[in-house]
Amino acid sequence: MSKTFEKLAPWLFVVVLFAVWEAACRLLAVPTVILPAPSVIFGAFQRFWGPIVSNSFVTLWTTMAGFGLSVAFGLFLGLVVGWSRAIYRGFYPVMIGFNSIPKVAVVPILVMWFGIGEVPAILTAFLISFFPIVVNVATGLATIEPEMEDVLRALGASKLDVMRKVGIPRSMPYFFGSLKVAITLAFVGTVVSETVAANSGIGFLMSQAGANFQMPLVFAGLIALAFEGIIMYAATAWLEQRMTGWAFRSQGSAAN
Amino acid sequence: MIKLDQVSLAYAGRTGPVLALDGTSLSVGTGEFAAVVGPSGCGKSTLMKLVTGLIKPTSGTVSVDGAQVSGPVKIAGMAFQNANLLPWRTVTDNILLPLEIVEPYRGQFRAKKDEYRARVENLLSIVGLQGFGDRFPWELSGGMQQRASLCRSLIHEPKLLMLDEPFAALDAFTREELWCVLRDVWQRLNFTVILVTHDLREAVFLADTIHVMSARPGRIIDTRKVDFARPRELDVCYEPAFTDLVHVLRNKIAEVRKA
Ligand SMILES: Nc1ncnc2c1ncn2[C@@H]1O[C@H](COP(=O)(O)OP(=O)(O)OP(=O)(O)O)[C@@H](O)[C@H]1O
Ligand SMILES: [Mg+2]
Numbered sequence: 207m208s209k210t211f212e213k214l215a216p217w218l219f220v221v222v223l224f225a226v227w228e229a230a231c232r233l234l235a236v237p238t239v240i241l242p243a244p245s246v247i248f249g250a251f252q253r254f255w256g257p258i259v260s261n262s263f264v265t266l267w268t269t270m271a272g273f274g275l276s277v278a279f280g281l282f283l284g285l286v287v288g289w290s291r292a293i294y295r296g297f298y299p300v301m302i303g304f305n306s307i308p309k310v311a312v313v314p315i316l317v318m319w320f321g322i323g324e325v326p327a328i329l330t331a332f333l334i335s336f337f338p339i340v341v342n343v344a345t346g347l348a349t350i351e352p353e354m355e356d357v358l359r360a361l362g363a364s365k366l367d368v369m370r371k372v373g374i375p376r377s378m379p380y381f382f383g384s385l386k387v388a389i390t391l392a393f394v395g396t397v398v399s400e401t402v403a404a405n406s407g408i409g410f411l412m413s414q415a416g417a418n419f420q421m422p423l424v425f426a427g428l429i430a431l432a433f434e435g436i437i438m439y440a441a442t443a444w445l446e447q448r449m450t451g452w453a454f455r456s457q458g459s460a461a462n
Numbered sequence: 463m464i465k466l467d468q469v470s471l472a473y474a475g476r477t478g479p480v481l482a483l484d485g486t487s488l489s490v491g492t493g494e495f496a497a498v499v500g501p502s503g504c505g506k507s508t509l510m511k512l513v514t515g516l517i518k519p520t521s522g523t524v525s526v527d528g529a530q531v532s533g534p535v536k537i538a539g540m541a542f543q544n545a546n547l548l549p550w551r552t553v554t555d556n557i558l559l560p561l562e563i564v565e566p567y568r569g570q571f572r573a574k575k576d577e578y579r580a581r582v583e584n585l586l587s588i589v590g591l592q593g594f595g596d597r598f599p600w601e602l603s604g605g606m607q608q609r610a611s612l613c614r615s616l617i618h619e620p621k622l623l624m625l626d627e628p629f630a631a632l633d634a635f636t637r638e639e640l641w642c643v644l645r646d647v648w649q650r651l652n653f654t655v656i657l658v659t660h661d662l663r664e665a666v667f668l669a670d671t672i673h674v675m676s677a678r679p680g681r682i683i684d685t686r687k688v689d690f691a692r693p694r695e696l697d698v699c700y701e702p703a704f705t706d707l708v709h710v711l712r713n714k715i716a717e718v719r720k721a
Binding site for chain 1: 511514515516534535536537538539540541542544546548549550559560562563564565598614615618624
């Protein structure tokens with residue numbers, strides 16, 4: 207009973223939330239321009255199904271493109287930074303400094319360079335999301351147990367051998383763990399950029415609808431975003447489980 | 463086989479240089495089982511790193527096999543107090559690791575993998591771990607992990623085995639069992655061993671010679687031959703000559719600790 211309840215609880219919670227929302231809107235007669243009731247939002251979904259789907263698709267692929275770039279670049283930079291302790295120490299403050307710039311502030315610059323459209327969105331997604339990947343991969347490499355390294359070096363292993371046999375496999379749980387964070391950030395980056403400077407994407411759709419006081423459509427966009435965000439997060443979480451099961455299992459699994 | 467001549471080593475510590483070893487001289491013959499004992503922090507682990515070429519002496523010379531050591535020696539097997547097995551590899555794959563590094567095994571690794579696996583299985587049965595090859599390290603107890611670690615240090619049949627308190631974290635029974643395992647493997651393959659230990663009985667039971675180190679900065683202050691007949695059985699530990707030697711060593715270390 208409690209197991210099935212635990213599984214159903216999130217769904218139940220969503221249903222209750224929407225029911226309360228609907229009831230509140232009706233009972234208090236909240237104007238649609240302030241807060242549309244779920245039924246009204248659902249109507250907007252039906253009416254604007256075509257544009258919502260096509261714009262969701264744009265947001266999805268720009269996010270994935272930015273995320274892909276940040277995975278490739280983050281992995282590469284993480285390996286470089288984690289390679290030696292000297293690079294790690296020297297580079298870390300620079301990275302922190304870079305990361306503390308609010309990336310949203312960079313969007314206008316990107317628009318100046320690349321014009322309005324998907325490119326600034328992809329680049330914003332990339333800039334905002336590669337940092338956690340770099341830090342995680344580098345940390346995984348830089349924290350190899352010194353004794354393990356001694357064992358291998360006394361066998362004549364090169365630095366590359368140590369990295370291939372120990373460093374890289376060891377940093378994989380850190381890497382896959384950071385993907386969950388990175389995908390969420392990339393999504394934020396894309397939507398922010400779309401809201402400011404794009405002519406497609408859910409962010410653009412929502413800002414247009416807002417300008418026209420089409421509140422139900424704004425909320426429909428919001429729900430589409432939530433849906434996309436959850437899907438992408440779940441996909442990376444699943445990937446993490448699949449790829450680095452040993453890291454979870456090795457940390458005490460008496461229960462299973 | 464191993465010769466240290468007036469070796470000193472200073473670490474660049476946070477608050478200035480730390481002199482770990484000062485004028486240490488030591489020699490270990492080929493096939494000899496040497497033990498190093500001394501107070502904590504006297505530089506025993508440092509000595510191990512010098513012999514394997516992982517660090518360079520500040521002054522003096524280290525030579526292994528007649529050649530001066532200027533980089534990692536590439537022939538040594540090592541085992542530490544922590545087993546340090548890789549959690550994403552099975553026990554067998556952990557033990558195979560040295561063969562993926564050391565030539566000539568490395569070049570033939572793919573072709574001869576089955577042969578190497580058989581070798582691992584053989585070693586596992588020697589240390590009493592037969593049938594555990596497909597387990598992951600976290601499925602093993604501490605003592606079993608230590609046995610696997612010992613297998614890993616032996617798989618490439620090293621000419622030199624360096625053991626840094628390998629049995630320190632084990633219970634008394636497992637420890638004595640592994641003494642016998644080590645004794646048997648050593649007698650069969652006849653490599654050179656340097657064993658660092660805090661357990662004086664362990665040193666006397668296993669070693670041919672015991673080197674006693676002073677407190678930091680470490681030097682060898684005494685070298686004792688142990689000439690109980692081989693093969694030694696655990697009973698030897700209860701002979702008066704054995705206990706006497708343990709007492710002598712004990713007093714030596716108590717002395718240098720005070721000084
Ligand atoms: N990387 C390092 N930097 C600075 N000082 C160090 C470093 N490694 C060791 N030392 C110092 O060198 C001395 C010898 O260290 P070492 O690890 O060789 O001792 P040990 O004899 O193995 O001790 P134990 O028996 O406790 O294992 C210690 O006093 C330690 O503080
Ligand atoms: Mg030590």
